[in-house]
Amino acid sequence: MLIAALLALLSSGVEIRAEPAALRLDRERTAQLRFVAPPGPLSVECSAGTLEQLRETAPGQWRAQWRAPKSLVPRVALIVARRGETVGFAALPLSGGGDAEVRTRPGAVVSVSIGPETFGPLRAGADGTAVVPVVVPPGVDFAQQGGRLIDLHVPRTRTVQLAPLDRELAADRDQEIEIAVAAVSRAGEPLEDAPLQWTTSRGELTRAEAVAPGLYRVRWRIPRGSAGEIFVRASVPGDPSPSEAVVRLVPGAIASIELKALQATAVAGGNAVELSALAVDAAGNPADGPVEFFATGGALTSGAAGTGRHRLLLTPPAMADEDAEMEVTAAAGGDGQGPRAGIRIPLLPAAGAEDGGRGPKVVARSAVAIRTGVLADGRGLVAPLLGVEGGLRRRWRSFQVSLLFDLWWARASQSTDAAPAPVDTRDDFLVASVSAALRMPLSDRAAGWARVGMAFVAASARVRVGGQGEATSRGTVPGVELGLGAERRMWGGVPFLEVRLLRTGSFALPNLTGALTGFTFCAGYRLEMP
16 A cells, blocks of 8 residues: 655655555544755645644744545545645545445355455345445455455545646736646556646646656746636546646736826816826736826825726816916836826816906806606696706806706696596697706715706697597796706716706696696706816
């Protein structure tokens, strides 16, 4: 029976000794391991079981406890230890328990043998069956009873173990690492010219080179690319599963920075401008690292927003001259030698500031919006609506005042089955309004407003009774609109919510009478332009 032994040297070698040198799993569950290797960090991989309490007891000497798996299946546990370019492995035989079922004449006394060991005797039952408990070493498939072979139905187990040199590599450049491979027979004997079968998620592998009996070396060439985990797997024919080694590819050093502003211009004394910065390595992976930000012409704050990502807020100064601009610079490395990026943002004078004696600037910003929602009067009228809006703005102290032009349409339909004939009605409203609004910033990205304005409401009321045809009347009345709304800048524009109160004059139509008092509840999306 094979005992644990040193089998591999790539450089000066790693020696592994196990006490005991073989385990019978129904009696023993642990083994004490001793390692001798060049001083430095030692990594240990196991094909079965777990390693506990690995510790360095003296320079170049380690101890650990190996614990067997819960299963009693016979197998060989490969223990591979690596210190840099030096590697060694031990094959630890694990004998498992099982049953040999013998069929003979009723009452016969039978024994079975496995190698030099004999199990029994045991008397067969009335049906001529005897189940003999046996201890099965790894690699044994049959017990012998006289001249007969009895299949023990031992499941196959893995006989290959990988040990890569590196577990983490930079993803921004081509890499090559060395993998040590231990391969043995099911009984634990070193495999000569092992028929290794390989798969990998990225890159290519060189042909395996024999280093020592049962030990091979393979070079794994990995091209630069995206960060993440990659794997290599190895097995031999007959193994139920491969040995797998996972290598983590991490972003490399920052190679470039992309700097973007979410709006093209800024207004002196106005809202802060949001910018984003993305630092990437040479392969385009977001990369962490020290990045410093500088600004001229405004106050800049920055914060991390994920791997390689930064969010910046640039607050414009209170005053600005014509053709003024702010510049933001990002520099990696902290020593001025790393990659840099810059962006210039035109700075418009504040609304109302003097412009070379030509009078105040009236318009600081324009905007267009589309909205949809519902019109309801609380008395049964519910009508979906669709509207568009345009606006002109200027700054006034810490607020913005706006002149708004709005056009929206709503339709309400209703059917009744009243006797003697069904009645269908349809009311269409087309509302055009001119409003003034006062906008107040709630944060650097959000704002609220209140509006009031005059409206002109055109109505078309249609009534159809049974099959008697239809009657339609039309008319226009003035009205008043009041509104409250809130918005938040995102997605390249400004989504918003708004509620309005509409009060009209009295309609005097054959099919529509009285004043309309209704509320509109809307959601919309606005695009702003300097």
